[in-house]
Amino acid sequence: MADFVIRGDIAYTPAPDRLELCPDGYLVCENGLCAGVFRELPERYAGFPLYDRRGMFVIPGYTDLHLHAPQFPNMGIGMDRGLLQWLETLTYPAESLFSDIEKSEPVYQAFTAALRSTFTTRAVVFATTHVPATLRLMELLEESGLHTYVGKLSMDANCSEPLRETSAEAALEAVETWLDACEGRFRHTHPILTPRFAPACTAPLLEGLGEIAARRNVPVQSHLSETHDEIAWVRELFPEASGYADVYRRAGLLGPQCVMAHCIYLEEDEVSLLRETGTVIAHCPTSNTNIRSGIAPISRFLDAGLRIGLGSDISGGHTLDLAEVMREAIRVSGLRWRLCGDVRPLTPTEAFWLATKGGGNYFGKVGSFEPGYEFDALVVDIGNADGRSLRDRFDRLIYLGSADDLYEKYVGGVKLS
Numbered sequence: 001m002a003d004f005v006i007r008g009d010i011a012y013t014p015a016p017d018r019l020e021l022c023p024d025g026y027l028v029c030e031n032g033l034c035a036g037v038f039r040e041l042p043e044r045y046a047g048f049p050l051y052d053r054r055g056m057f058v059i060p061g062y063t064d065l066h067l068h069a070p071q072f073p074n075m076g077i078g079m080d081r082g083l084l085q086w087l088e089t090l091t092y093p094a095e096s097l098f099s100d101i102e103k104s105e106p107v108y109q110a111f112t113a114a115l116r117s118t119f120t121t122r123a124v125v126f127a128t129t130h131v132p133a134t135l136r137l138m139e140l141l142e143e144s145g146l147h148t149y150v151g152k153l154s155m156d157a158n159c160s161e162p163l164r165e166t167s168a169e170a171a172l173e174a175v176e177t178w179l180d181a182c183e184g185r186f187r188h189t190h191p192i193l194t195p196r197f198a199p200a201c202t203a204p205l206l207e208g209l210g211e212i213a214a215r216r217n218v219p220v221q222s223h224l225s226e227t228h229d230e231i232a233w234v235r236e237l238f239p240e241a242s243g244y245a246d247v248y249r250r251a252g253l254l255g256p257q258c259v260m261a262h263c264i265y266l267e268e269d270e271v272s273l274l275r276e277t278g279t280v281i282a283h284c285p286t287s288n289t290n291i292r293s294g295i296a297p298i299s300r301f302l303d304a305g306l307r308i309g310l311g312s313d314i315s316g317g318h319t320l321d322l323a324e325v326m327r328e329a330i331r332v333s334g335l336r337w338r339l340c341g342d343v344r345p346l347t348p349t350e351a352f353w354l355a356t357k358g359g360g361n362y363f364g365k366v367g368s369f370e371p372g373y374e375f376d377a378l379v380v381d382i383g384n385a386d387g388r389s390l391r392d393r394f395d396r397l398i399y400l401g402s403a404d405d406l407y408e409k410y411v412g413g414v415k416l417s
């Protein structure tokens with residue numbers, strides 16, 4: 001793997017409250033890993049190729065912890081319906097089309113190309129229930145150079161006919177078939193078990209998925225506590241559980257390899273459960289604003305030491321651009337603070353940490369430029385016509401930066417062309 005050095009204005013966050021800025025510094029990639037950030041280039045790296053990006057930002061890649069690839073064509077549509085109606089009338093019909101591999105192909109090609117052109121270097125993706133289309137999406141993502149987890153959905157209850165799998169047994173068998181087909185096939189594209197959300201799954205399906213997760217050591221993703229209606233429905237459907245998160249706990253679906261999207265209305269005991277199990281939260285503020293789900297108390301979760309990153313959640317979210325999701329996280333935290341007073345607003349540094357090291361943590365040592373981290377880097381050109389300080393330019397990067405400003409992108413030490 002190539003060794004090289006990038007020279008530019010380097011920014012990264014080793015901790016949520018710690019922004020490291022290195023003006024006109026050197027970022028060294030050695031064997032696909034970050035060897036460090038230096039104000040002067042050490043002699044031992046003098047022979048490495050040097051890419052001069054002075055005047056541009058060099059920042060860690062962003063991780064999108066939650067998004068739905070088949071919903072790509074629905075972005076910006078039907079945002080005023082509320083979650084459960086939005087699912088029934090817009091989302092499930094769109095996903096039903098993926099039984100036809102020919103219909104899924106152009107969508108997954110367009111989705112992959114679009115994701116590749118954003119700040120995202122790693123992603124945790126929902127597909128649909130269909131095995132052939134999901135495998136095809138995995139092939140496209142593998143070719144793209146992005147590093148991802150991709151989930152074939154499991155759903156055997158309370159959803160419209162063509163998407164609903166015929167029984168828990170049939171759904172579990174499809175998962176095993178899919179996992180077998182993935183084996184040895186991809187380097188950077190991993191399967192992840194994906195019960196859509198508790199209301200779309202019977203208890204035997206959830207338990208069966210927990211059993212597969214443990215036996216085959218496969219990670220898990222789902223949705224948790226997104227809207228009041230959904231939570232009330234879960235209480236009706238699973239009266240034996242003490243709450244929504246407990247439904248997943250009982251099935252063995254919480255843990256350090258598990259991502260739960262949203263987590264807006266968690267009870268205190270659920271916060272403790274997520275912390276104790278090491279479950280990761282995907283905060284999806286653009287989606288939560290668009291479909292009016294609410295505002296998650298993210299600063300409280302950060303202060304409680306929970307593991308958190310950001311998700312674009314297309315097409316509840318209207319954009320794949322995590323730079324915009326990051327801004328939304330700051331804005332809605334400020335609104336909740338102003339209107340409810342029960343949380344503090346997120347700082348730009350914290351939001352940047354969520355997009356980089358917070359989400360990257362799900363993939364291991366990812367999302368920072370500390371030595372030994374995988375070399376995921378973005379070169380971003382936001383210009384500096386008025387000669388502002390690096391700190392001011394960092395704020396501009398957070399509040400104004402977008403995928404349009406991306407100059408180049410590296411994932412695991414490899415430049416995506």
Ligand code: GUN
Nearest residue numbers: 068091196197223313316
């Ligand atoms: N809950 C269950 N399915 C979905 C989905 O597709 N999007 C969102 N935002 N929430 C869900």
Ligand code: FE
Nearest residue numbers: 068223261313
């Ligand atoms: Fe979602």
